[in-house]
Amino acid sequence: MTGDAACRGIRDHDADGSIGLVAAESHPPYARPPLSKGLWAGKDEDSIWRGTEGLGVDLHLGRRVVSLDLDARAATDDQGVSYGYERLLLATGGTPRRLPSSPEGVVYFRTVDDYRLLHERADESLRVAVIGGGFIGSEVAAALATSGCAVTMLFPEAGIGARLFPEELAVFVNDYYRSKGVDVLAGELVGSIEGVDAGFRLETDGGRMLDVDLVVAGLGIVPSTDLAEGAGLAVEDGILVDELGRAGGREDVFAAGDVARFPVAALGGSRRVEHEDHANTHGRHVGANMAGAGTPYVHLPFFYSDLFELGYEAVGDVDSRLETVAEWAEPNRKGVVCYLEVGTPRGFLLWDVWGKVDAARELIAAGEPVDAGSLRALLL
Ligand SMILES: Cc1cc2nc3c(=O)[nH]c(=O)nc-3n(C[C@H](O)[C@H](O)[C@H](O)COP(=O)(O)OP(=O)(O)OC[C@H]3O[C@@H](n4cnc5c(N)ncnc54)[C@H](O)[C@@H]3O)c2cc1C
Numbered sequence: 001m002t003g004d005a006a007c008r009g010i011r012d013h014d015a016d017g018s019i020g021l022v023a024a025e026s027h028p029p030y031a032r033p034p035l036s037k038g039l040w041a042g043k044d045e046d047s048i049w050r051g052t053e054g055l056g057v058d059l060h061l062g063r064r065v066v067s068l069d070l071d072a073r074a075a076t077d078d079q080g081v082s083y084g085y086e087r088l089l090l091a092t093g094g095t096p097r098r099l100p101s102s103p104e105g106v107v108y109f110r111t112v113d114d115y116r117l118l119h120e121r122a123d124e125s126l127r128v129a130v131i132g133g134g135f136i137g138s139e140v141a142a143a144l145a146t147s148g149c150a151v152t153m154l155f156p157e158a159g160i161g162a163r164l165f166p167e168e169l170a171v172f173v174n175d176y177y178r179s180k181g182v183d184v185l186a187g188e189l190v191g192s193i194e195g196v197d198a199g200f201r202l203e204t205d206g207g208r209m210l211d212v213d214l215v216v217a218g219l220g221i222v223p224s225t226d227l228a229e230g231a232g233l234a235v236e237d238g239i240l241v242d243e244l245g246r247a248g249g250r251e252d253v254f255a256a257g258d259v260a261r262f263p264v265a266a267l268g269g270s271r272r273v274e275h276e277d278h279a280n281t282h283g284r285h286v287g288a289n290m291a292g293a294g295t296p297y298v299h300l301p302f303f304y305s306d307l308f309e310l311g312y313e314a315v316g317d318v319d320s321r322l323e324t325v326a327e328w329a330e331p332n333r334k335g336v337v338c339y340l341e342v343g344t345p346r347g348f349l350l351w352d353v354w355g356k357v358d359a360a361r362e363l364i365a366a367g368e369p370v371d372a373g374s375l376r377a378l379l380l
Pocket of ligand 1: 022023
């Protein structure tokens with residue numbers, strides 16, 4: 001997504017320059033969010049493709065770049081092909097975090113191929129264990145349950161989305177999932193998984209045994225920084241970039257999207273953001289800067305998720321370790337949660353509240369304490 005957006009940013013400023021996009025997956029760039037949402041609700045798979053090739057971009061698919069020579073301005077792929085460049089963008093995203101040991105066949109859900117595999121098998125006869133209660137686990141569990149599968153979710157936290165939501169809300173979401181037929185095992189770590197016949201047997205730390213046909217894991221991602229590290233670029237949980245997206249203090253090397261750690265003026269310090277709005281906006285911005293735009297990235301990205309019929313948008317630091325204040329139109333169904341640091345707003349969770357991301361951004365930028373009235377205004 002970031003690579004495609006960067007191509008668009010380049011084209012905004014340079015109609016003819018040659019662009020090559022080298023991608024390890026065998027598919028052209030596509031949107032990932034529909035893989036756990038829209039495609040399960042009947043959206044056509046054709047809708048995910050970004051149409052990068054229509055921008056006059058040479059796509060080199062199914063090739064992994066394995067080394068960079070920044071002085072020679074060359075990248076070499078796993079088939080020994082070398083690509084020269086004037087400007088380089090690293091938009092390598094992240095790879096799913098894996099369990100310390102898991103048998104062949106566990107699906108670490110990230111790609112369109114993972115989606116196809118699950119979608120083909122998803123019906124009333126399929127028993128699935130979904131490991132992880134974060135974004136991917138919660139969305140995939142909802143998608144599979146909606147398709148009729150018998151779904152068991154397990155995760156170590158007290159509730160679904162517990163790293164984001166205040167505890168009471170996370171526990172409400174557990175019950176909501178149970179009401180949709182999902183067996184939710186909160187506070188359970190996977191002890192072991194073994195392949196048995198055509199399926200799997202899981203044992204949890206709490207001693208529970210589970211026999212399933214399929215295991216899907218959503219344990220977060222690890223940023224793919226190996227190329228950058230190999231080339232001597234600074235990496236700290238992400239490739240460090242400046243406000244223009246430049247890496248390593250160089251004019252010709254950039255990084256963007258899930259893999260980049262960038263300065264966030266609105267919040268101070270730096271962040272690495274693994275969300276669609278950031279992939280699209282940072283990608284386009286940094287692409288434009290590769291073509292000479294010279295514009296700092298000051299956007300505060302938002303994110304969203306759907307959990308069956310529940311849904312939200314969120315912006316800023318949405319972290320359940322922060323102090324929160326909330327205003328609910330209907331408890332746990334429709335409301336606004338504000339995340340605070342030293343009394344000032346750092347982030348907002350807009351729970352079934354839509355079109356208020358900009359207003360929330362303004363409250364964060366203002367840096368003033370919020371009162372019940374300003375939270376209520378977001379609900380209107
Ligand atoms: C199922 C799913 C649902 C999501 N839903 C939402 C959502 O609802 N809302 C939201 O805000 N965000 C969502 N996201 C997150 C969003 O999709 C990501 O933030 C976005 O994909 C990041 O884009 P990226 O291009 O930076 O990284 P990636 O998507 O990780 O893409 C990086 C690409 O680089 C390739 N690559 C890596 N290393 C190399 C190499 N050495 N050589 C060649 N190619 C390489 C990878 O194969 C990959 O194709 C979702 C993600 C997933 C997986």
